[in-house]
Amino acid sequence: MDSLKGKVRTLPNLSGVYIMKDEKGHVLYVGKAKSLKKRVGSYFLKTAGQSPKTLSLVSHISDIDYMVTSSEVEALILENNLIKRYRPRYNVILRDDKNYPYLRLSSEEYPKLTVVRGVKKDRAHYFGPYTSATSMRETLRLIRRVFPIRACSDDAFRGRKRPCLNYQIGRCVAPCVELVSKEEYGELVNDIKRFLEGKNKELTRSLEEKMKEASERLDFELAASIRDRINAVRKVLERQVVFSGRLVDEDYISIARRGAEAQVVIIFVRGGSVIGSKSFPFPKSGDTPDPALLATFISQFYGSEKFVPEEVAVPVGIEEKDIIEKWLTERKGRSVKIVRPVRGEKVKVLDMALRNAELSLKDRLGLEEKGSKILDSLKETLHLKNVPQRIQHRRKGGCCLHGGL
Secondary structure: OHHHHHHHHOOOOOOEEEEEEOOOOOEEEEEEEOOHHHHHHHHHHOOOOOOHHHHHHHHHOOEEEEEEOOOHHHHHHHHHHHHHHHOOOOOOOOOOOOOOEEEEEOOOOOOOEEEEEOOOOOOOEEEOOOOOHHHHHHHHHHHHHHOOOOOOOHHHHHHOOOOOHHHHOOOOOOHHHOOOOHHHHHHHHHHHHHHHOOOHHHHHHHHHHHHHHHHHOOOHHHHHHHHHHHHHHHHHHHHOEEOOOOOOEEEEEEEEEEOOEEEEEEEEEEOOEEEEEEEEEEOOOOOOOHHHHHHHHHHHHOOOOOOOOOEEEOOOOOOOHHHHHHHHHHHHOOOOEEEOOOOOHHHHHHHHHHHHHHHHHHHHHHHHHHHHHHHHHHHHHOOOOOOOOEEEEEOOOEEEEEOOO
16 A cells, blocks of 8 residues: 555646556556546545445555546546446446437438438538437338438449439439439438428428429429428427427436436437437446536446537536536537526426436336345255356256356
């Protein structure tokens, strides 16, 4: 311990990331700091008031590495990357690293709509995330049915000499062989953007004007086609859960707790409409207060290739809010705010997220309790010394119980 304290005294008073290791060199904890010297030193200055988790961590530390960064935002990014790489036992870790599906509207001269996992920094437009793959596929099918833009690969598009089958069945306007002008195709693309951004009332008005113009030109086939689009959009409007007239993208995050267990739920709002939610377990996180746990969740969730909304609403103030806002703004390319609403519709959505988090936590703990009882019963039935930790199936020899014999 004396050698560790001596090492702490030599740490620089600069921002960066520290890496705590045990005697075997395994990474125990990764943290970031505005001042490495002050932050790391705080672990060893006093033990009174420290949580059991921190006391346990300190008792296992054998060595400390560090990396200096040029800013606190850079330290936040590096911390996220190292936590993903090492998954240290004392860090609170987001268990679900899955990249959700998004719809990507490309930026070519004649754009196309495709399904992708994650968001990249390019000139394309991304819509989502879709927490339900079924919902995403239904949306894509609807768009391709009523907004006939191309679905072919870039190679097929460049090499085509005559229209494909999609043109014959009315699912494409055949830009590959110039059967549609760039302006007309651009209008289709703009309609898709409005649809996916939730601007469906604006889209409906625009389509009604186009239908009227087509009728006045006696182009009844085009007018009928536009009428079908209007009807499809109206059906979507009837199904949408709209809580706000603000056509912005927002995420609402709430947390439920029971003892050392926590559950975080995020509700996704796009263009004023609720499009889905996702629940994340944080087991054994009782020592981590809500402001720190929510800051950790936001950092890890948006640290991967996730869509960053214009606003993130939380029920309590979070740690290092300014730094995280700056980082999210850099990721999105324009201003992102973390807000703590105290009244109005935003509070109602946060309450909805909290209710869902409480139900998810109750269900998870119920399943874990049921599983624990089954294993206890198995231990008694088979007269094992310990509760089995793993059951492995063998083709010829039946099952093998691990940890219980």
